[in-house]
Amino acid sequence: MSPRRAPEDRAPSQVDVARLAGVSAQTVSRVMSGLDNVRPDTARRVHSAVEQLGYRVHAAAASLASGRTRILGVIVVSTDRYSSAALGVGIEQAAAANGYTVTTAAVADHASTDAFLDAFDRLERQGAEGIVLGVPIELDSPSMRTRTQRTPATRTDRVTLETGAPLAVDQNEIARLAVEHLLDLGHQTVWHVSGDEYWAETVQRRQVWEQVLIERGITPPPVIPGDWTPESGYRAGRTIAAIPGATAVFVSSDEMAFGVIRALHEAGRNVPEEVSVVSVDDIALAAYASPALTTVRQPFEALGRAAALRLIAEIEGTDPVGDIPPITPTLVVRSSTAPPPA
The missing domain is CATH 3.40.50.2300 (Response regulator)
Incomplete structure (x- = not known):
């Protein structure tokens, strides 16, 4: 008799994966969490069952089991400027490559410091393990320092990954x-x-x-x-x-x-x-x-990736991973400039 598949009227569960792979639900959990105390052939069977069933890890359940949300928060100014969108793309790329999701809090242009602090608190309540500050002003206040001591944070104008380095696009x-x-x-x-x-x-x-x-x-x-x-x-x-x-x-x-x-x-x-x-x-x-x-x-996407990778490294307590291209401004000469008229 072949293992039972998940009924078509509901999404496959961890139990369905366990049945198809011929292992326990706990083993499936260990494999999906990336733990290395599972035999390779067992892990292969679990991954095969996951593919066959189209099983996807439920983020809330995973966070309950691990105590981790793997969420990055981003505070941005509400604007339609291209730079903000490109910066967000870089942050999303780095987050996804390292198993994180991104949640964003937008504040109004010319917002007060209190508005930024409220956004920080809002992201913390949503489970953000670290927060990228994509904001145009310095927030070196006692209130912000208190928050960044409990929740890691980095600014998007920080463009190298060395701790303590001067980090800004020039x-x-x-x-x-x-x-x-x-x-x-x-x-x-x-x-x-x-x-x-x-x-x-x-x-x-x-x-x-x-x-x-x-x-x-x-x-x-x-x-x-x-x-x-x-x-x-x-x-x-x-x-x-x-x-x-x-x-x-x-x-x-x-x-x-x-x-x-x-x-x-x-x-x-x-x-x-x-x-x-x-x-x-x-x-x-x-x-x-x-x-x-x-x-x-300005290399906005690279800047976003650098900020996210630096933040993830701080959260994980590891060295930053991933290749960051040179983040330096470059003059691109096209047709809108020429010598002055004679």
Whole structure:
């Protein structure tokens, strides 16, 4: 008589797997938990039965049995920026490769510190064993330190896996690459469309833009404010179009650069023949803009993977696993930059 299969009107259970494999339910549990105190031929029979039945481990039951949830929490700012989505992809990839799932808590743009703390508490209640802080502000407060002492946490601007290393994408290098590219083409000065002042990277990029100009003996022109959206870029582009001597602009994100280019085009200022535009991020659409956008690439997915792998290593008490490609900004030269008009 062949072993009984699970009835078609319900999902297969651990008991069904045990019957088909000819072992006990406890043995199935040990195999599915990855324990090594099971004979290889027995483990093979269990895995074969799992495949035949289409059995899937119930996460809640597994957590009760092991005392582990294998959940990573992620706190993000509620935004439609490409960078946030790409960062999430990297976190999900690293989590899945190491047997973790991801749950996310979103907070409003310009949220208070209390809102971030509430999000942290919410993820803890959902069983997160560690939390990735994908937020733009420093949270070095006694309240946050208390939380990270009980639940491991890491920030997404940490990009190496060595404990205690200075971990941030080099925003100074991003700005330097962009501004020096335009000056090396022969432009006499570079205007700057900044990001949202709420974000630390906005301040860093603006400071280095000013520094590079001063190093070249150039007085920085006024900053043109933006807020990361294409609409703010469009408004900035209208301002630049009205400045006859403006031939080069450093825009703090690709999405804003799309708005800048649209406004320049409507004003009859050709890019790059009259105005060169360089931006930051290298989102998927940058290569297909008209003209194709010169930009400084940020490796968002690699950054998300690095943050997740670092966090998993801290949770497991092990060395980080997985290969992380170099996480450095790269200038990608396309068609939106050229020497200034004669």
